[in-house]
Ligand SMILES: NC(=O)c1ccc[n+]([C@@H]2O[C@H](COP(=O)([O-])OP(=O)(O)OC[C@H]3O[C@@H](n4cnc5c(N)ncnc54)[C@H](O)[C@@H]3O)[C@@H](O)[C@H]2O)c1
């Protein structure tokens with residue numbers, strides 16, 4: 001490798017931290033300033049620079065510069081300030097960066113860009129992006145449904161980059177073993193189709209067999225190149241996400257974050273809320289508002305939990321209601337998705353079924369005890385709806401989960417106020433504490449980022465052959481007991497400031513489940529040891545090149 005190749009490789013470059021011996025051996029002398037800095041010093045100086053930036057988008061751009069030049073410094077910094085940097089490198093600022101991706105484009109960030117117009121180059125593209133690295137984790141998106149902001153075509157690649165950053169900062173996944181991938185199958189975003197700066201394929205989304213064949217080619221090529229890879233799917237559209245998951249989930253280690261990750265975190269949040277209210281899950285009535293990929297995924301997870309707790313499937317099903325664009329979902333509706341169908345109701349259950357075409361009408365007919373929003377529709381949990389719900393249940397559980405911030409169904413502060421402090425709240429993005437009538441309420445963050453890093457680390461640590469429902473359930477239950485639920489104003493989920501710590505708890509629970517089920521290929525039978533063995537720490541190693 002030439003000196004410049006070393007300095008330009010973010011996995012090798014240490015900047016001013018190259019030792020005197022390394023500078024001599026690899027002919028770096030004179031290419032960097034004379035002072036030698038430790039990683040500690042670099043981290044502290046860089047943190048000050050981040051702090052000096054005015055906006056979160058500027059902070060993000062600066063941090064990306066570090067990411068693109070020195071991965072260890074980046075992760076040292078991020079892992080020391082997880083709660084502070086998450087909203088900058090991840091949701092919600094990531095939404096801004098995606099909306100401006102093509103115009104701000106500077107660096108491919110080691111992602112693989114796979115074009116449906118050039119399927120023959122797929123294998124080569126993946127190999128080029130991996131550049132000889134042993135890839136064990138891929139986050140792939142086709143960006144049809146980025147957060148709640150819709151279709152962003154190739155610009156959505158940043159969600160894959162951002163999700164992977166959280167895997168490393170939160171759980172200690174080795175960043176040299178990960179690969180972000182975007183499947184560029186076109187876009188239906190007219191703004192991008194018309195834009196002269198858009199960097200992706202400027203045609204409508206390819207659908208049908210050609211799309212599914214391309215996805216399958218990606219899966220098979222990936223399996224051939226990286227046989228043990230953990231394949232994480234992110235922000236696919238409603239008509240494809242569940243189909244793809246169902247097709248591959250029993251054949252390889254595969255995970256849909258919006259369906260499964262969100263299901264786990266919401267179940268964990270509900271279990272946390274019930275710990276506070278001292279109520280039982282079997283006594284709840286659940287209303288999903290926005291029954292798309294996430295809404296239906298969450299509903300299925302809560303339903304499975306009820307069945308696990310001993311209810312029959314029919315009994316359990318009677319606790320669930322879904323409201324989408326058309327209002328309460330009924331079984332005579334031929335536009336229902338396969339995931340909505342099991343939870344659609346009979347019109348005969350209601351005297352005024354034809355009037356239940358809005359959330360307000362549905363809430364007043366059903367009196368839910370749990371209301372979860374994944375609708376992408378801001379401010380739809382109105383004061384009137386929330387007060388109506390609160391009038392019929394002692395401790396309403398209300399989770400407005402749509403991202404980014406501007407799309408949330410309600411603000412935590414309003415929900416606490418409207419429920420007179422009785423609401424048990426979690427939001428999709430971080431929310432400040434709310435002080436109301438002398439009590440300080442901590443708001444849990446109901447974001448799949450609290451779960452997928454530990455889930456992935458645990459699955460990879462166990463070398464599990466698949467990621468199954470038992471492991472998913474173990475992940476949801478592992479967060480119980482971390483929050484002191486007896487404290488007034490306690491949050492329903494543990495705080496992001498403790499993400500690194502509880503990601504290990506999640507990872508160990510998941511690895512244990514795989515080992516106990518006999519689907520782990522790791523040698524040790526000890527899940528703590530298995531997780532410890534693959535955990536990566538951001539520290540410089542002595543440079544050793546051939
Ligand atoms: N907090 C989290 O961890 C998390 C995880 C996944 C998704 N989400 C958020 O959930 C939202 C939905 O994501 P998704 O992947 O499920 O998208 P999706 O497109 O699959 O689902 C959205 C659903 O909302 C419905 N909808 C649209 N307008 C509506 C209206 N006026 N009333 C009722 N329903 C309406 C759509 O028909 C669709 O079924 C996004 O904002 C996303 O950011 C949050």
Ligand SMILES: O=C(O)C[C@H](O)C(=O)O
Nearest residue numbers: 091147148258403447448
């Ligand atoms: O990306 C997030 O913040 C969570 C979730 O996956 C989403 O799509 O909103």
Ligand SMILES: [Mn+2]
Nearest residue numbers: 147234235258
């Ligand atoms: Mn998502």
